[in-house]
Amino acid sequence: MASAPPALDLSSAPAEDPPNLSGGEKDAEATLSDHPIAPDQFDPKWETDKWEIWSYYAYYIGNNGLTLFNFAPTAFQNLLYQAAGDGTSLRFAGSFALQIVVFLFLGSFADFGTWRPNILIVLSLVAWGIGFGWLGVHDASKWEIATGMYIVGRLARNTPELRHKAEEYQAGEITREQYDYADSLKRSELSNMAFYIQSLGEIIILAIIVGVLFGVNVNASTANNNWGLSVLIAFATGMWVLLAIPWFLKEKRRAGQEIPPGMNIISVGFWQLYRALRQIWHLKQSLIYLIGYFLLGDSLNTNIVAYNTLELTYLFIVGIAAQAIGIYSFWWAQRHYRLSTKTMFNIVAFGIIILDFWGMIGIWTQKFGFHHVWEVWLYQVYYGLFVCPWYSYSQIMISEVTPRGREFLFFSLFSIIGKTSSFIGPLVSSAIIDASPNGNNSTPFYFLTGLSAVSFLVLVLFVDLEKSRREQEAFLEKEEEARRKLVGVSGEVVEDDVMPSGGDEEKKG
Numbered sequence: 001m002a003s004a005p006p007a008l009d010l011s012s013a014p015a016e017d018p019p020n021l022s023g024g025e026k027d028a029e030a031t032l033s034d035h036p037i038a039p040d041q042f043d044p045k046w047e048t049d050k051w052e053i054w055s056y057y058a059y060y061i062g063n064n065g066l067t068l069f070n071f072a073p074t075a076f077q078n079l080l081y082q083a084a085g086d087g088t089s090l091r092f093a094g095s096f097a098l099q100i101v102v103f104l105f106l107g108s109f110a111d112f113g114t115w116r117p118n119i120l121i122v123l124s125l126v127a128w129g130i131g132f133g134w135l136g137v138h139d140a141s142k143w144e145i146a147t148g149m150y151i152v153g154r155l156a157r158n159t160p161e162l163r164h165k166a167e168e169y170q171a172g173e174i175t176r177e178q179y180d181y182a183d184s185l186k187r188s189e190l191s192n193m194a195f196y197i198q199s200l201g202e203i204i205i206l207a208i209i210v211g212v213l214f215g216v217n218v219n220a221s222t223a224n225n226n227w228g229l230s231v232l233i234a235f236a237t238g239m240w241v242l243l244a245i246p247w248f249l250k251e252k253r254r255a256g257q258e259i260p261p262g263m264n265i266i267s268v269g270f271w272q273l274y275r276a277l278r279q280i281w282h283l284k285q286s287l288i289y290l291i292g293y294f295l296l297g298d299s300l301n302t303n304i305v306a307y308n309t310l311e312l313t314y315l316f317i318v319g320i321a322a323q324a325i326g327i328y329s330f331w332w333a334q335r336h337y338r339l340s341t342k343t344m345f346n347i348v349a350f351g352i353i354i355l356d357f358w359g360m361i362g363i364w365t366q367k368f369g370f371h372h373v374w375e376v377w378l379y380q381v382y383y384g385l386f387v388c389p390w391y392s393y394s395q396i397m398i399s400e401v402t403p404r405g406r407e408f409l410f411f412s413l414f415s416i417i418g419k420t421s422s423f424i425g426p427l428v429s430s431a432i433i434d435a436s437p438n439g440n441n442s443t444p445f446y447f448l449t450g451l452s453a454v455s456f457l458v459l460v461l462f463v464d465l466e467k468s469r470r471e472q473e474a475f476l477e478k479e480e481e482a483r484r485k486l487v488g489v490s491g492e493v494v495e496d497d498v499m500p501s502g503g504d505e506e507k508k509g
Contacts, residue, residue, distance in 0.1 A: 046252055046254050047159070047160060047163065048159045048160075048252075051250055052250045052251065052252060053159075053190070054246075055246035055247040055249070055250040055251070056194065056247055056251075057193070057194050057197045057198070058243045058244075058246050058247060059243060059244050059246070059247035060194045060195075060197070060198045061197065061198045061201035061202065061205075061243050062239055062240035062241070062242070062243030062244050063124075063127075063240055063244070064198050064201070064202045064205070064236070064240075066202065066205065066206070066232075066233075066236040066316070067127070067130075067131045067233050067236045067237050067240065068127060068130060068131065068233075070316065072130075072131075072233055112258065112259050114253055116253075116254070117248075117251050117253050120248075121248055124240075124244055127237075127240075128237050128240065128241055131233050131234055131236065131237025131240070132234050132237055132238075135230050135231070135234050159186055159190075161182070161186055162182065162183060162186055165178075165179050165182045165183070166179070180469060181338075181340075184340070184341050184396070184400060185334075185335070187396055187399055188331065188334060188341055188344075188392075188393075188396050189331070189335075191392045191393075191395060191396055192327055192328075192330065192331035192389075192392050193331070195323075195327045195388075195389075195391065195392045196324055196327045196328045196331070199320050199321075199323045199324035199327060200324055201243075202320050203317060203320055203321055203324070205236060205239055206313055206316055206317045206320065207317070208235075209232045209235060209236070209313055210310070210313055210314075210317075212228075212231060212232060212235055213228050213231075213232065213309055213310050213313060214310075216228045216231055218309045218310050219310060225309050228309040228310070229309050232309065232313070280410075280413065282471070282475055283401070283403070283468070283471050283472065283475060284471065285401055285463060285464055285465070285467055285468035285471055286401040286402065286410070286468060286471075288458065288459075288462045288463050289397060289398075289401045289459065289463050289468075290413070290414065290417060291455075291458060292455045292456075292458040292459040292462075292463065293394060293397075293398070293414060293417060293418070294417045294418075294455075295451055295452075295454060295455030295458065296349055296352060296390075296394075296451075296452060296455040296456070296459070297394075297417070297418055297425075315376065315377070315380050316380075318377060318380045318381060318384075319380035319381070319383060319384045320384065321384070322380065322381045322382075322383070322384025322385045322388075323383075323384035323385075323388040324384075325384070325385060326384050326385035326386060326388055326389055327388060327389055327392065329385075330344055330347075330348075330389045330392075330393075340465070341393060341396050341397060341400055341465070342397065342400075342459075342463065342465055344389070344393050345393040345394065345396075345397050345459070346456070346459065346460050347386075348386065348387065348389045348390045348393055348394075349390075349452070349455065349456045349459055349460075350456060351382075351386035351387050352387055352390070352452050352456075353449065353452045353453055353456055354382075354386075355379075355382065355383070355386075355387060356445055356448040356449040356451075356452050357445075357449050358370070359442060359445035359448065359449075360442070360445035360446060360448075360449045362442035362445065363440060363442045363443060363445065363446070369442055369445075370442065371442075398410070398411060398414050400465050400468065401463075401465070401468045401472075402472075403472040403475055403476050404472070404476065425448075428444070428447060429444035429447065429448070430444075432444045432446070432447055
């Protein structure tokens with residue numbers, strides 16, 4: 001129903017040296033405790049204006065997930081089912097491995113240099129080509145092509161408000177805790193409002209799609225239904241193209257980090273994964289959240305699939321309307337009652353437990369537990385209201401446990417974990433069904449309910465965001481100390497464990 005926010009740059013522009021208030025040259029031995037320096041130092045020319053934010057919102061409406069996240073997997077499974085029939089097995093492998101390799105390769109471009117906007121443009125072009133390509137894939141004999149398409153298809157601290165808060169913090173008018181809360185709230189606002197506005201736009205797109213589906217008469221035959229799925233994927237892709245143009249024109253090309261000495265743009269992508277695995281052991285709160293994120297994501301990656309295109313579209317309209325209400329309600333409650341991001345995330349996690357528990361009841365009774373059509377409609381409403389905020393708050397939580405200036409490094413690790421959970425959960429669930437004596441499709445909810453409950457307890461009891469901030473500060477101070485030593489030794493890397501900060505090296509002496 002929802003896709004992750006595309007290219008939301010929660011990192012700042014290249015860091016500047018904090019100003020020396022004494023008027024002299026910066027003392028290389030000065031410590032951060034000499035003066036309260038705001039964590040985010042950025043050039044005013046990179047400040048995010050309202051037009052850039054709204055162009056991002058427009059892109060997010062277009063990249064709403066209807067194409068390659070919702071309807072394409074349905075079309076893929078639909079053709080796969082028709083090709084396999086009742087007694088044939090079709091084998092394909094490597095989708096997960098391929099996604100990881102592509103992700104690592106492109107991750108280097110996102111983290112280093114000025115390639116970041118170009119990556120989004122190129123990948124958008126690829127996605128659009130795939131979306132329009134579905135017009136030629138609506139026959140069961142072309143399931144292999146559908147598989148390939150399915151595999152391939154798979155801005156906060158620079159705002160004026162945060163600049164003002166940074167100035168207040170440097171002037172000693174607010175505490176570090178107040179600054180951190182303002183930072184977290186702004187990230188939450190951008191993420192949730194993007195999600196909310198996307199939902200409203202998505203409803204309009206879906207309403208038009210209903211008319212298109214009646215035009216191709218999808219209920220007339222299986223062939224018409226197949227064609228209808230392909231047509232609506234192409235239509236939604238066309239809307240994405242139109243809505244993406246403002247973002248490509250308005251996005252400010254903020255640079256990433258410089259490539260470390262002795263590396264190139266290719267090798268640095270694989271090196272950053274190694275680095276992330278080395279670093280996270282020093283950030284215990286980040287590691288605990290990583291574990292909880294994996295477990296909860298595993299329990300969430302189980303879907304209800306309907307192959308009738310018109311019925312599926314109606315389900316999406318109901319679910320996305322509920323999603324809009326749910327997202328805005330969560331954001332309103334957080335802002336009005338000044339709740340933390342972790343509190344909101346815990347509420348979503350509890351909502352997932354309730355969803356899995358409902359399915360588990362279906363093991364013992366046929367009266368309810370995802371056995372009836374009315375439950376599918378109820379599922380869509382509940383999922384939109386209480387579960388869809390997961391797609392926003394889980395990403396915000398990642399940024400909460402990520403050291404400043406290392407955002408893409410750590411987002412890469414969490415993204416890989418997310419991709420891992422997206423196939424392990426369904427794989428284990430399928431094995432449980434096959435192993436059950438009577439092939440009860442509700443049996444996996446034992447596993448899913450227990451998994452979501454364990455992950456909820458891990459996240460609630462052991463993730464401490466305040467402690468995480470202290471760990472991050474200690475980690476960054478240690479890295480800065482090591483960086484200064486390296487710069488003093490002709491700027492060459494002598495340990496594979498340290499990376500110079502993004503292009504901000506000090507001159508020797």
